[in-house]
Amino acid sequence: MDGAHQDSTAGTANGLPSVPMQRFRAVSGPARAAALLIPAATVGNALITVSDWRDYLVVHAYRAGTATVADLRAADTFALWVSIPQVVLYAAAGAVFLLWLWRARCNAELYGPRTAQRRARGWVIGGWFAPIANLWLPHQVVTDIWRASAPRSPAPRGPVTAWWALFVADTLLSRSMGHYYLAKKVTESSLRHAAALSTVCATLDLAAAVLIVVLLTRITAWQNRRHTPATG
Template sequence: MDGAQQDRTAGTAGAAPAGPPQRFRAVSGPARAAALLIPAATVANALITVSDWRDYLVVHAYRAGTATVADLRAADTFGLWVSISQVVLYCAAGAVFLVWLWRARCNAERYGARTAQRRARGWVIGGWFAPVANLWLPYQVVTDMWRACAPRRPAPRGPIAVWWALFVADTLLSRSMGHYYLAKKITESGLRDAAALSTVCAALDLAAAVLIVVILTRITAWQNRWRWQGKG
């Protein structure tokens, strides 16, 4: 849905109207913060996987008579603290990333017609929270920024497509894990299946994190280069 047909229809309701040039918005600081917090959140997600496997192994050992109630409680405590850390880091990483995304999008409008951006500025943030539409709107926003800022024409969009595919797959699989933990009766096999699914999600999350850090770093470098050359 992001090919030539969409490019021809880009300038209507979804695109931002033309306006006077905007000042350049600093992106280096938010980019550096995001490049630190996104991997940190990924590590926290990996620890969630460790916690999931620990829960399964402790329950398995308890049923076999080789673990105690204290071991079960210790596993629960570990999982609680890891979950709190994950939520805090994901919120921090998400907030910093959205700050970077907003500034980078505003800058991207300086390097070409604002109608080259298929979505109005409000979708830069709102697209992540719109039900169903959040499966493609953020991808369009980042793709349009990439095309506007890349020094090569046409700009290869492979990294963004792979990142978004990984991100969506991770998101959908993570949501599907809920039924294991919301089940009326949590079973040993259910814990094992949840841990296995958590492992897949952690791998997808790691790959997506690496790619988005590469993407935001490149866009930031391109925009700063334009600024240093006096073109922004």
């Protein structure tokens, strides 16, 4: 059951049924997994960038007469071998992060009135998949969890805003790369342009990954310190 501790109950002396209290959800396990998988996915993204530059350089060499068809095929094979694990890593990192985020949000409700959270629980997951609204809803969710979990109030929101700005910039640029590939005829020039965009995306992705690992680690530590395990 979400790795949570057992429900605590508030009984009454007159024999009325006890009222279950909301449980603290264990966040350390998902946080550790996310802290491993997110950097791994970032390394995978860097390998995609290496593959993009390799494609350009091999095509450039082929046009100059210094590379063969076998070299072109080898570049295609390398791109395939790095892209498949990349998809798997991103899916795994995303799933573990959302699990952590859900539990952290449930715990955040223990530290204050539910109205302190601007969005209903469903938006913790759904906000990432809502068209257009996913440009700000996840930021609100993480900001509210950060604010509720912090031992001191108000907590500085700069780290959350910096992470989100990097993440959105990376996402929008990655989407523009996809449109570019679909709209443009693949040429040596387009491959060079795509590799340059890929390099920028990899840099943004790395910076965003570092910040989100810092954020989730800090929120996890805050929540663990504020939680007093039940005894007996």
